[in-house]
Structure formats: structure tokens, C-alpha cells
Amino acid sequence: MPNLTVSQIAQLCGASLEGPPEVEISGPAPLEEARPGQVTFLGDPRYREALTHTRASAVVLAPEMECERKDLVLLRCAKPSEAFTKVVQAFAPPASHVPRGIHPSAVVHGSAKLDDSVAVGPFCHVDEGAILESGVVLVSHVTVGAGARVAKDTVLHPQVTLYPWVQVGERCRLHSGVVIGAHGFGFAPTADGWAKIPQVGGVILEDDVEVGANSTIDCARFGNTVIGRGSKIDNLVHVAHNSQVGEASLLLAQSGVAGSTQLGERVILAGQSGVGGHLKLGAGVRVGAGSKVLKSVADGQDVFGAPAGPKQETLRAMAFLPKLRAELSKLKARLKALEENS
Numbered sequence: 001m002p003n004l005t006v007s008q009i010a011q012l013c014g015a016s017l018e019g020p021p022e023v024e025i026s027g028p029a030p031l032e033e034a035r036p037g038q039v040t041f042l043g044d045p046r047y048r049e050a051l052t053h054t055r056a057s058a059v060v061l062a063p064e065m066e067c068e069r070k071d072l073v074l075l076r077c078a079k080p081s082e083a084f085t086k087v088v089q090a091f092a093p094p095a096s097h098v099p100r101g102i103h104p105s106a107v108v109h110g111s112a113k114l115d116d117s118v119a120v121g122p123f124c125h126v127d128e129g130a131i132l133e134s135g136v137v138l139v140s141h142v143t144v145g146a147g148a149r150v151a152k153d154t155v156l157h158p159q160v161t162l163y164p165w166v167q168v169g170e171r172c173r174l175h176s177g178v179v180i181g182a183h184g185f186g187f188a189p190t191a192d193g194w195a196k197i198p199q200v201g202g203v204i205l206e207d208d209v210e211v212g213a214n215s216t217i218d219c220a221r222f223g224n225t226v227i228g229r230g231s232k233i234d235n236l237v238h239v240a241h242n243s244q245v246g247e248a249s250l251l252l253a254q255s256g257v258a259g260s261t262q263l264g265e266r267v268i269l270a271g272q273s274g275v276g277g278h279l280k281l282g283a284g285v286r287v288g289a290g291s292k293v294l295k296s297v298a299d300g301q302d303v304f305g306a307p308a309g310p311k312q313e314t315l316r317a318m319a320f321l322p323k324l325r326a327e328l329s330k331l332k333a334r335l336k337a338l339e340e341n342s
Contacts, residue, residue, distance in 0.1 A: 004090065006058050006073045009039060012090055013083035015060060019073030023057055027091045028084065039075070041084035060084045098137050106138075115152075127164070145181065151207070163219060168170070169207035169229070177214040180205065184218040184225075184259060185243025197221065199241060206230075212237065212253070221259075228265070246283065255287075264299065 007021035007124075029038040031047065034056035041060035042051055051059065051067060058073035060080045067074060071231070077083045098119040102108055106124040116130045121140040126132065128146045136154040138144070141155045145164035150156070154172040161167065163181030174180070186197035201220025205227045211217070212235035217225060220242040227239070228247035238256045239245060245257070246265040255269040258277035263269075267281050270289040274282065282299030292306040302311040305318075 003037075006039070006075065009058070009087055010075050010089075013060065013075070013077060013086045015083055016063075017075060017076035019058070019071070023073050025058060028088050029056065031059075039087060041069050041080050041087075043081040043084075060087065060199040090207075096139075098139055109146075111143075148181075163203075163303065165202045166205075166219075167202065167207045169209060173210040174204055175213040175215075177237075178211045179216045180211075181219045182216060184221055186221055186241065186259075201225070201242065203227075206247075209233070215239075218259075234271075251290075328335070 003024040003026050005021060006017060006019065006023045006025060009025060010017040024037065025039045026037045028041055029035065031040045031042060031050040031054045032269050034040040034054050034055055036055055039058040039060065040054055040056040042048065042065060045065065048065070052069070053325065058075060060083050061067065062080055063076045063078065064066050071122040098121045100117060100119050102120045103122045103124070105122045108114065108120065108126040109128040109130070109139045111128050112126045112130045114126070115134040117134045118132045118136045119158065120126065120138045123140055124138045124142045126144045130144045130147060131149040133150065133152040136150050137155045139156065140158045142158070143161045144150065145162050145166065147165045148162045150168045151170040153170055154168055156174045157176045159177050160174045161179045166181040169251070181203045183199040186199060187194035188197055195231045199219050201222045202224045203217055203219050204224045206229040208230045209227050211233045214235055215233050215237040217227065217239045218227060218241040223242060225241055225243055227245045228249060230248040231245050233251045236254045237251045240259040242260040243257045244262045245251070246263050246267060246331060248265055249263055249267040251269045252271045254272045256274045257263065258275060260278045262274050262280045264281060264283035264285065266284050268286045269275065270287060272289060273291045274285045275287070275293045279293065280296045281293070282297060284300040285297045286302045287308060288304035288311060289292055290306065291304050291308040293303060294307045297303055303309060304311040305314040
């Protein structure tokens with residue numbers, strides 16, 4: 001990517017320019033790591049101190065943000081983070097291109113239906129009765145099981161596996177190592193050990209879903225596991241059989257949802273949080289990092305802790321614990337002194 005002037009960058013992201021318009025920029029970088037010739041951004045006033053030390057040549061920031069440095073070109077806009085995203089995209093290297101058509105090393109069953117515009121990369125396997133709609137891209141080493149359907153403009157990155165009958169909506173992005181439709185973890189105790197409970201349901205990913213690397217979404221025992229439209233799932237996330245994830249929800253890294261649990265719209269599960277089985281989390285619920293949710297949660301609640309409770313109550317209790325321990329230590333010392341003197 002060739003250099004851009006700060007004037008070009010301002011036009012690109014809709015910013016007003018303060019400083020010489022001819023300064024050239026070679027690329028974006030974080031505040032602390034930026035070098036001369038790079039552009040950075042400041043979105044949170046809490047990190048304003050870093051602005052005094054950055055070596056960047058230009059910075060994207062809010063109109064009201066003060067900056068006393070005269071050697072920085074300022075690109076002011078109402079939403080610095082969104083603007084900087086456009087800057088990053090402008091400097092991003094072009095994505096690897098998978099040519100339209102079927103690579104000679106790919107294996108496509110004769111009964112599969114592929115639109116003429118699809119791109120099937122090296123060593124992919126498309127099984128019996130599978131359907132790939134227009135604009136679908138299988139990058140490489142992708143498996144699409146029998147009867148599975150992938151809707152238009154969806155991209156499956158290397159090593160993605162779709163089990164039979166999985167349905168993936170339009171404009172989805174499934175990153176490397178994702179497994180959709182593996183059997184739910186169901187076993188019944190018997191005299192001889194554990195007997196597998198058949199898992200014969202499906203998985204539906206609605207439109208505009210993104211699933212991060214090495215995440216897994218299990219098929220239902222019967223019916224469907226569903227990931228709602230616009231939901232975003234981070235790396236190393238597990239969604240168990242028959243769970244329902246509402247539209248526009250966020251499931252962050254190493255979070256997990258046990259079987260038959262329902263998440264409402266715009267639920268957020270922070271990193272390493274877990275939700276027990278057969279629960280219901282209402283719309284807009286936010287679960288703090290590392291929390292363990294063991295009972296249903298009403299709409300709009302913030303919960304935290306293990307077991308999770310109302311966030312503010314839990315934080316107050318955690319703040320009180322050191323004082324409680326100190327008081328207990330004093331009481332134990334007094335009791336011991338009384339016993340020794342009795």
C-alpha cells in the first residue's frame with residue numbers, strides 16, 4: 001500500500017484537519033508503539049497521557065480532546081474509533097483471493113449444487129446434496145457435510161467443518177478450525193457405563209454471523225441449535241446442543257453456553273464466562289469476565305461473580321471481604337487471649 005497524505009486520510013474518514021496537509025503517512029499504529037510517519041488514534045480520555053509521549057506524526061481524536069503538542073497533525077472527528085477503522089482498512093494488505101471455480105484437488109459430490117460464482121479452494125470436500133449459493137468461498141481444507149447449505153457471500157476459512165444438514169446464512173464468516181454441528185454431549189448412565197444419546201438435530205447460523213477460530217457449536221439432540229442474526233462469536237467459544245443465541249449477541253473468548261439455554265438479543269458473555277444448562281438470559285444481559293451463571297437472569301441485568309449475582313452487589317461484597325477477614329482475625333486473637341487468661 002503506498003503512503004497517503006494526512007489530507008487524503010482526513011477525506012477518507014471524514015475528519016477535520018489541523019496541521020500541514022502534505023504530511024505523508026505509511027500506516028497505522030497504537031499510541032505507544034507508533035513511529036514517525038505513522039497515524040494513531042485516541043478514543044478514551046483516560047489514555048490522554050499517552051498522547052504526550054507518542055512518536056506518531058498524526059492522531060485521530062475527538063473534537064473536544066485537548067492536545068498541546070504542535071508537532072502532531074490532528075484529525076478531529078466525532079467518532080475516532082470508527083474513523084480509525086477506515087484508516088486501518090485503507091492500509092490493510094489485500095485479502096488472499098480464491099479464484100472462482102473448483103480447485104483440481106477439491107472433491108465435490110455429483111449431487112451437490114454449487115452456484116457458478118462459488119470459489120472452492122484446495123483440498124475442500126463438498127458432500128452429497130450440499131448447497132453452496134452465489135458468492136460462497138471455501139478457502140482451503142474445508143468440509144461441507146451432506147445436505148448442508150451455505151447461503152450467499154459467506155466465507156469459510158481453512159479447516160472449517162460443517163457437519164451434515166448444518167445451515168449457514170448469508171454474509172457469514174467462519175474462521176479457521178470452526179466446527180459446526182458436532183454431536184451434543186449427551187450420555188445416559190447404564191450398568192455398563194455411559195450410553196450415547198443420539199443427537200439428530202441441526203444447527204442454524206442466521207445471516208451476518210461471525211465465528212472465531214476453533215470455536216464449536218453443537219447440533220441439537222432434536223430440533224436446532226440457533227445462532228441469531230448478527231451475532232459475533234470470538235475464538236475458543238463453545239455453544240452446546242439445543243441452545244438459542246439471540247440476535248446481535250457477543251460471546252467472547254473461552255465463554256461457554258451449556259445445553260438448552262436461551263440467550264436473548266444483544267446478550268454479552270465476557271471472556272471465560274459460563275452459563276449453565278436450561279437457563280434463560282433476557283435481552284441485553286451482560287455477564288462479566290470469569291463469571292458462572294447458575295440461574296436465569298432478567299432483561300437488562302449486569303451480573304458478575306461465581307456464582308454470578310447482580311454486578312454492583314457482588315463488587316460491594318468483594319470489597320467488604322478483606323475488612324471482614326481482618327475483623328475475624330482480631331476476634332480470634334481476642335478469643336485466644338481470653339482463653340489463655342481464664
